[in-house]
Amino acid sequence: MIPGLVVSLGLIAAILYFVDLPTMLAAIKSANYGLLALALALSFGWLGIRGFVWRTLLRDAPSYKDTFLTLGEGYLLNYVLPFRLGELGRAFLLSRKTSLTFVEILPTIVIERAVDIAYSAGILIIAVPFVVGAEGAEQIGFVMGGIIVLGLAALYFLARNRDWAVRTFENLSRRWPVLQRFGGSFLGSFFDGLGVLTDTGLFLRFLGWMTLNWGLGLFQYFIIIRAFYPAATLTWSLFTMGVTAFGNAIPALPGSVGTLEGAIGGALTLLSGDQSTALAVALTVRLYFYLSGGLLGALALSREGQTLSGIYLQLMQLRARETPEPKG
Numbered sequence: 001m002i003p004g005l006v007v008s009l010g011l012i013a014a015i016l017y018f019v020d021l022p023t024m025l026a027a028i029k030s031a032n033y034g035l036l037a038l039a040l041a042l043s044f045g046w047l048g049i050r051g052f053v054w055r056t057l058l059r060d061a062p063s064y065k066d067t068f069l070t071l072g073e074g075y076l077l078n079y080v081l082p083f084r085l086g087e088l089g090r091a092f093l094l095s096r097k098t099s100l101t102f103v104e105i106l107p108t109i110v111i112e113r114a115v116d117i118a119y120s121a122g123i124l125i126i127a128v129p130f131v132v133g134a135e136g137a138e139q140i141g142f143v144m145g146g147i148i149v150l151g152l153a154a155l156y157f158l159a160r161n162r163d164w165a166v167r168t169f170e171n172l173s174r175r176w177p178v179l180q181r182f183g184g185s186f187l188g189s190f191f192d193g194l195g196v197l198t199d200t201g202l203f204l205r206f207l208g209w210m211t212l213n214w215g216l217g218l219f220q221y222f223i224i225i226r227a228f229y230p231a232a233t234l235t236w237s238l239f240t241m242g243v244t245a246f247g248n249a250i251p252a253l254p255g256s257v258g259t260l261e262g263a264i265g266g267a268l269t270l271l272s273g274d275q276s277t278a279l280a281v282a283l284t285v286r287l288y289f290y291l292s293g294g295l296l297g298a299l300a301l302s303r304e305g306q307t308l309s310g311i312y313l314q315l316m317q318l319r320a321r322e323t324p325e326p327k328g
Helices: 002-018 021-029 033-057 064-080 085-097 102-130 138-160 162-172 177-198 200-228 234-247 259-272 275-303 308-322
Strands: none
Touching (some): 021 275, 033 064, 064 275, 064 308, 085 308, 102 138, 102 177, 102 234, 138 234, 200 234, 234 259
C-alpha cells in the first residue's frame, strides 16, 4: 500500500496547494443543479447497463439480479479496501450465489477491464488532436491500446488452443510439483471463463453493451462538466474521460483517492485554466461514484448479511489459498 499512499497524499497536497478552496465552493454553489440531477440519474443507468455487460461475459449463467447486486458490491469493495480487492471480491461473492466457480468468473473480469482500457485509449487518441497543450499524449493511448490488443489476442489464442496450452504448462512445470498441482486445478476453469472470446456472437453482443455503456458514461461526463462550464464541448468530456481512465490505473489509496481528482482536475485545468472549478467537477464525480456503486454495494451486502471486514478477511484468505507456496 505504500506506493499508493505516497502517490495519493502527494496529489492531495498538490491539489490543496494550488486550488483556491473559496473559489471551488463558489463554483459548486453556482453549478447547474438541474444538469447535476440528470447526471446522477444517469449514474444508475450506467450501472444497469454495466450489469448487462458483465452478465453477457458470464454467458447469461447467473440471473441479472445476482450479477447487478454483485457488481455493486465489487465497486464498494474497491472504494474502501486496498489492492483492488473489489475485482476479486465480486468474483468471490458471485461464486457463492451461483454454480460458477471463482476461477471461471475471474477471466470475465479480466476481459471486461482490458476492453475498458482499450476504449479509454481510443477515446484519448480521438480527443488529443483537439486539445491545445496535450500534444504527444495520444502516444500513451497508442501504447496502452496496443498492449491491450496484444493481450486480448494472446487470451484468444489460449482459448482456441486450450489443450496445447495445458500440455505446455504441464511440461514446463514438471520440476515444480506444487505449481503443477495449482495450475492443474486452475487452468481448466480459467479456460472455461475465456470461452466467451471464441463465441463470436456472444462477444459481439458484449461489445455492443460495452459501447452503449461507454457512450452513456461519456454523455454523463459531458452533463457534469456542462453544469460547471456552460461553454464546454463534447471534446472536453472525451479528453477528461480518457485521462481519468488512465489516471485510475496509477497506484493510489482505495477508491483512487487523489488520482481521480488529479486526473479530472488536471484535464479540465488544461482545457479551461480554472483549477478550482476543475476540482469541483472531480469531487462531484467522486460523490456520484459513492452514491451509485457505493450505495448499491452497501445495500447488497446488508441484504446478504455481509460486512466489509468479514469480506476483507475472506478475500485475504482466498489470495493466500490461490497462491502456490514456493518449494523449500
